[in-house]
Amino acid sequence: MVGTRPERCPTTTELIERGRVERQRVGRRSHGGFRATNDRTDPLDILAAQDRDRVPELLPLRYGRMSTSAFAFLRGTAAVMAADLATVPTTAITTQLSGDAHLENFGIFATPERRLVFDLNDFDQTLPGPFDWDLKRLSASLVIAARHRGFDREVADQAVWNAMGAYRRVMRELAVADVMDMWNAGVSTDEVVIALEDRVHEGELETHTRDHAEAALRRARRRTSRHAAERLTEEIDGVVRFREDPPVLSSAALPADRRAFADSFVATYRDSLPEHHRQLLARFEVVDIARRVVGVGSVGTRCYVVLLHGRDADDPLVLQVKEAGPSVLEAHLGASQRTPAGRRVVEGQRTLQSASDVFLGWLQTVDPDGVERDFYVRQYRDMKGGVDLDRIRATGLIAYAELCGRLLADGHARGGQAAMMRGYLGSSDGFREAMIAFASDYADVVERDHARLLAAIKAGKVDAASA
Numbered sequence: 001m002v003g004t005r006p007e008r009c010p011t012t013t014e015l016i017e018r019g020r021v022e023r024q025r026v027g028r029r030s031h032g033g034f035r036a037t038n039d040r041t042d043p044l045d046i047l048a049a050q051d052r053d054r055v056p057e058l059l060p061l062r063y064g065r066m067s068t069s070a071f072a073f074l075r076g077t078a079a080v081m082a083a084d085l086a087t088v089p090t091t092a093i094t095t096q097l098s099g100d101a102h103l104e105n106f107g108i109f110a111t112p113e114r115r116l117v118f119d120l121n122d123f124d125q126t127l128p129g130p131f132d133w134d135l136k137r138l139s140a141s142l143v144i145a146a147r148h149r150g151f152d153r154e155v156a157d158q159a160v161w162n163a164m165g166a167y168r169r170v171m172r173e174l175a176v177a178d179v180m181d182m183w184n185a186g187v188s189t190d191e192v193v194i195a196l197e198d199r200v201h202e203g204e205l206e207t208h209t210r211d212h213a214e215a216a217l218r219r220a221r222r223r224t225s226r227h228a229a230e231r232l233t234e235e236i237d238g239v240v241r242f243r244e245d246p247p248v249l250s251s252a253a254l255p256a257d258r259r260a261f262a263d264s265f266v267a268t269y270r271d272s273l274p275e276h277h278r279q280l281l282a283r284f285e286v287v288d289i290a291r292r293v294v295g296v297g298s299v300g301t302r303c304y305v306v307l308l309h310g311r312d313a314d315d316p317l318v319l320q321v322k323e324a325g326p327s328v329l330e331a332h333l334g335a336s337q338r339t340p341a342g343r344r345v346v347e348g349q350r351t352l353q354s355a356s357d358v359f360l361g362w363l364q365t366v367d368p369d370g371v372e373r374d375f376y377v378r379q380y381r382d383m384k385g386g387v388d389l390d391r392i393r394a395t396g397l398i399a400y401a402e403l404c405g406r407l408l409a410d411g412h413a414r415g416g417q418a419a420m421m422r423g424y425l426g427s428s429d430g431f432r433e434a435m436i437a438f439a440s441d442y443a444d445v446v447e448r449d450h451a452r453l454l455a456a457i458k459a460g461k462v463d464a465a466s467a
Helices: 012-025 043-051 056-066 070-075 078-085 131-148 153-175 179-183 189-201 207-222 225-232 258-270 275-281 341-352 394-415 418-425 430-458
Strands: 094-097 106-110 116-120 127-130 233-236 239-242 285-292 303-309 316-323 361-366 372-379
Touching (some): 043 056, 043 078, 056 070, 056 430, 078 131, 094 394, 106 394, 116 394, 153 418, 179 394, 207 394, 225 303, 239 285, 258 303, 258 372, 341 361
Antiparallel strands (some): 285 303, 303 316
């Protein structure tokens, strides 16, 4: 309307004060501890409900992978934890959530400029929501990882303490940073190596941790589309195809004309890309497609790998086309305003990451089972890597926890109001101490739930397989 003035944006000082006021409604120490309610839904029932729309023959593999450890169980039960988080005190300070911010969903990947960075790397469950939900999932995963490695309570507590301290410190900085500096905040692998080297020289860190990080970087640099094509494909009578390695890699459920099927996927997905990225994609020719089983929690959802060639067969590009369903958070926080689901994942990823894959996009298409489904697309291997939790030492876990806290703060600042989160967290240690208490209690619950799964498998109530 003519004559109206645009609404004034709140100042940083006002946003910080709003965060402080939120403490009156939900005290920082109120986040401490966790006790399952008497009417808590059986976690195995939650998992069974998810199974209804998954590929039936892959379900034993899902439960086999989840059964290997309490940490693997945590990875596969984001829906269970979301239901639990809906029962505990939570803030009204929202940001773009990862939705599944456990320790192994942070890692290494290449930016479009081919620089290696550390950042969040999984966004299947992303949704706007209370910022503390991501912090609780990260904290719980740190304690469970520490127990998995046989570390004592002191190490687990220190990991959570450092992660939450790094989150608070970075959020304080970003709350008053210039907008462009806040938006572009990120962590390169060079920064991490230099920081680790400094700690080694100061006697704060073992050389093993630095060496472990450098080895992870070397592995990541090798994990390219070329490397994936070498491992996953073969040439028979002059034709390059994905190898058959069921159930992990298979084309058995696909149409006879696999290339035409893959072409239809790529043609539909192409429309979600910016024009200059479409021009890049147009330089590649579709060759083959296969179904690929990935991860732990995702097992049973539909996921494909698509092989494309650039100038020739020695110039491969391997894309991952992964099913995108509703976020597990939607049952508790409301339906996503971003549709379709593939778009929800992609736009959440672009917000939370400092830099994203140039081939990141989404599509809706009819799957071979005749049902229209949502998918998102990214490079299958783009120098991706991470820490090996089975080899990490106590000091390494603590250092990595601190890095994850920093990265989560970067993402949350882009997706919400850093000043409000800063105002809520304040300068006392109440919230950090509460996260330690919550994480310890919730880790106990995860271990009990994992034991229930093992008992169900042993009793023949749940089928499990390994591959």
